[in-house]
Amino acid sequence: MAKVAECDERSSRRRLPPGERRQQIVDGAVAFFAEVGLEGNTRDLAKRLGVTQSLLFNYFATKDDLIEAVYEQVYLNRLSPDWPTRLTDRSVSLRQRLLDFYTEYSTLIFQYEWMRIFMFSGLYGAQLNRRYLKHLGDVILRPLLGEIEFAARSDETPVMEDIWNLHGGIVYIGIRQHIYRMPCPDDPSEAISRAVDRFLLSFGIAPGD
Template sequence: MLDSETGHDRDAGGRRRLPPKERREQIVNEAVRFFAEVGLDGNTRQLAKRLGVTQSLLFKYFATKEDLLEAVYETVYLDRLSSDWPARLTDRSVSLRTRLLAFYTEYSALIFEHDWMRIFMFSGLAGAALNNRYLEHLGGVILNPVLAETAALASASARPTMEDIWNLHGGIVYIGIRTHIYGLPAPENPEEVIASAIDKYLTYFGISETD
């Protein structure tokens, strides 16, 4: 709530005022957990109650719920994409298998967690633009480069398509989905499952481990 004398914010318990940057980060982090739990239809009044602040305080930092969801999108999706992945995926001084294995090992470590998976699922079910933007961004910086690199090495009899890339990518992402969405046990060694998927993918296109 707002301090009537200073105009600064306090939580409902009268605890210390947080600096604006820290308060904003607190709101976004709790919003990630909140929407992962209840879905994107969750309302800001419920979120404010969980935070122990007034709804008006939320709107001091985010004018609309859509603005808050945009901050959630940046935190959950964009902030987890490393800026150097495209360059590393197209570095032909390194074998394609090594490049793919390094990328998917790092990527899976970032997305194989409860909040990411559930927000992604809820966004997809709601037809939210957040998912579409993320998938377009992923296609541009990751999937299209992988397609080009595969095409450069594939045998003449097996030319890759974007559908092939999605099959590889989706199969790896499914490891996290079955754990965090379906509640099934995670593989004991996810890295081995990822490596196996990559090896099958490369073998199909006649690409060796050293290419």
């Protein structure tokens, strides 16, 4: 009877359409690498998913290909394509644009998988986090710098490092929670608001500007 159940289970797994099977593998890889790091091997991943290692390689020729799919799902797919447009929409106050962006962004990245894979990528020597940060800088933060420069009312000229400092301070809330396991606010919006207000005031930008 147990053998029949096992055969039925294997048959059910084989009947998954290719697209669903691929997504199942990627979802499992995200959870697996977040837990054990990018050095985790595909043999253990296959065992956890209840499939053969050869099946994994039917969908991903190499482990690096699988990690690339993880990168796309965890990082690139969480960047909303309309953020650059909304961040540069001067019909909305700069403060509100920043608050809207970081409220949405923090909701997407203050998660176990995102934070831990980002950390493990750096330790593993992978290019994932460096590629992501370059993409983020080019697509989101550099246009934002232009908006800060436009709105600044102080003698101090904002530079890219200032934007990274604001960004890093906000992201650190999630790092404290998921990497260091330290107490963090259930709702980070108040901390984000204070960080944004301090940042804008340092360049003489009033809340309504």
